[in-house]
Amino acid sequence: MYKLIKTEGSARRAEFITPHGTVQTPAFMNVATCGAIKGAVSALDLKDLKCQVQLCNTYHLHLRPGDKVIKQLGGLHKFTRWDGPILTDSGGFQVFSLAKLRNIKEEGVYFSSHIDGRKIFMGPEESMQIQSNLGSTIAMAFDECIENPAPYDYTKKSIERTVRWLERCKKEMTRLNSLEDTINKEQMLFGINQGSTYKDLRIEHMKTIADLDLDGYAIGGLAVGEPAEVMYEIIEAVEPYAPKDKIRYLMGVGTPVNILEAVYRGVDLFDCVMPSRNARHGHLFTKSGIINISNAKYELDDTPIDSQCQCPVCKNFSRAYIRHLLKSGEMLGMRLAVMHNLYFYNNLMEEIRNALDNGEFESYYRHYREILGKRI
């Protein structure tokens, strides 16, 4: 259930109540693709990093170790030792980006595993069954993620099919939630708005899915090659048609500035691999901008990554030490860098929430949109 506390312009401060706890929004979900954050960060570490929601990938977990294995082990919460909310994606995005030889039909998608080439079929029912086996808090509807730019006619046909798939997802989830041996009988379902960069198709699609009374609404298929300005325009176009009393999730976004801009336009929930992926390459976020820790100027720098940061890494370790570890290929270097970046994102969301609580979001936004993307 989504409980709106306060608004400032289009930005929203709210609580999202789930069977696994309440999420203070706006919030960033930390991506544990195969059930772990890449960079040797466990669910126990996430507690120290202000993480509220863990996101796991259906496609990856279906292939390895298999969702039926995870179900036998009691579901993702027990398996990964994370007791807060978990969102699983539908597998759709990975089927369309990773899998080989895919063939899209009305019933679903036939494809070959990117690991061993074995033939797999996934449709709306299969995606819901896998996510039910995983026992996540929130399941995402199975959709087609179209690359931008896409032809108009194709996009129109695709979103019509995505609506039919969404109806099938909803029906299948209702069935699964009523079964005796289902792990999470209160699993929630989010629908996904698609329509490439065509505003009329986006709006028409959002209107249609808004009528289905889902637990939340995602905007998908953005940040896949189009300029950031186009993404902001699409958010502005669909926002008035997204239900006011439901949470809104912008999938796979993005940089700290992207997130700030999207909160400004009324988005509540985010996920992105950027903080962990960039950390592994030595790109670290600070309140003054982005640093590249491998630069020679940090060789003798015994100050923390960000002197304003209260994360466990910045409280203890220096730039020089982390730079040395990363250069030496020590796993600890990756781990520390990833922990800092995740804390930075989660803390940024907390600051945004505080700014909204205090009625100061507008000035927070104006100040940090100029700074957070700078390379220093």
Ligand SMILES: [Zn+2]
């Ligand atoms: Zn830090």
